[in-house]
Amino acid sequence: MLDRAVLDLSHWNENVDLRAVKHAGVVGVIHKVTEGDGYQDPTYKNRCIDATNAGLKWGAYHFMRPGDMQEQVQFFVHTVGLSVSTLYAADYEDENISISQLKEFLRTVRDLTSRPPVLYGGYVLKENISDPDPELADYPLWLAHYTTADRLSWPTGTWPEW
Helix, strand or coil: CCCCEEEEECCCCCCCCHHHHHHCCEEEEEEEEEECCCEECCCHHHHHHHHHHHCCEEEEEEECCCCCHHHHHHHHHHHHCCCCCEEEEEEECCCCCCHHHHHHHHHHHHHHHCCCCEEEECHHHHHHCCCCCCCHHHCCEEECCCCCCCCCCCCCCCCCCC
């Protein structure tokens, strides 16, 4: 059995049996819903229904692209809708998006949803952040860290605990 695992899904993942993953110990799904200012994942809505029916917690993420952050947030939040049971997340992987644009995106999602979104990032975040960053510390971190190293590294000045 897995211990509090959450599954990251998008249209790239085919034939996912959410009842089976719930039985295997997965507690929730965070699903890609939008990208940039115009792409909507075609599997999002049905998977949301399937996950809810399977008793899984639900989250939605937006893959950020260069452009107007206000427009991207409006597209993302409008597509997801306002829901107290949905976790909102920003996927920050594009090197052409500045930390100030990231912060604008996060603040705007928080303002529209009344909750801080989760920040998903990896090496782009670690390379661009000025650590410590008190503003980013207000957002939970979901870190992509693919390594064979024995120790994980992250911006510990901003997020002191794993």
